[in-house]
Amino acid sequence: MPRFRARLVLLLVCRPVFLISLWGLAFSAYATSPRVISLAPHATELAYAAGLGPHLVAASAYSDYPEQAKSLERVANYRGIKLERIIALKPDLILAWRGGNPPKPLETLAKMGFEIRYLNPNQLSDIGQFIRELGRYSKTSDIATRNAKAFDKKLAQLKARYQNAPSVRYFYLLSDTPLMTASDRAWPSQLFRLCGGENIFAESPAAYPQVNMEQVITRLPQTVFYTGATLPESWQSMAELVPDHAQRFTWPLNPDWLTRATPRALNAAEQICTALDKVRHAQ
Known part of the structure; x- marks a missing residue:
């Protein structure tokens, strides 16, 4: 392999026009x-x-x-x-x-x-x-x-289906102690946007900002997403402070689907899209 790589570098320097075909040679050399x-x-x-x-x-x-x-x-x-x-x-x-x-x-x-x-x-x-x-x-x-x-x-099917869907303001509960979420700089936000979700902390300069309950309340989320089997107890004690519809519409998400950039990410997207549709239909 080292000799092959050396020859490959020499050919790239001398004949850059063959770049695409040489990629094929490199892969087949394994x-x-x-x-x-x-x-x-x-x-x-x-x-x-x-x-x-x-x-x-x-x-x-x-x-x-x-x-x-x-x-x-x-x-x-x-x-x-x-x-x-x-x-x-x-x-x-x-x-x-x-x-x-x-x-x-x-x-x-x-x-x-x-x-x-x-x-x-x-x-x-x-x-x-x-x-x-x-x-x-x-x-x-x-x-x-x-x-x-x-x-x-x-992916194309989901984009076509939800490209004109009414937006729904959401809060993604990443952690409750401290209270953290994900801005639009973070990977998971793409899945919410795909389904018409509007992140109430979209513009935060940090990818995963620490926030407080007052900020959540004043941004009026229509629904709340979280990862795990159940809502954290500390959040449940504060949940009555958020708007009524956000209390009624809380959704669990699979953390591996949501956070990993793999084909299973679209499983999370389907979870999110289904949840946001239920919120839209309830209004």
């Missing part, structure tokens, strides 16, 4: 079973969606979907990554997340010649694109093509 490591839960899910599941040799903590991912060796968590172990596993490809993985160890791996693909989504449509790109590393790219098409189709 062995029949390329070794892949994922350093984030959403990257693990995307790898499986792209047909790379059989090639994963290690993953990060909380990589729990699909079921097969639970048996993978763990080489990363919120504290950092196991640099020496990753090197020992000799991966052909490392899937990483800027902001979620420490930069210095990844820079070290890159200098050593390991290929790192960062999967940092900015919008929902990136999910299908990531699946297609990762599929090029697999010998079964048809799996990636099929899953990417299915995701794109479902």
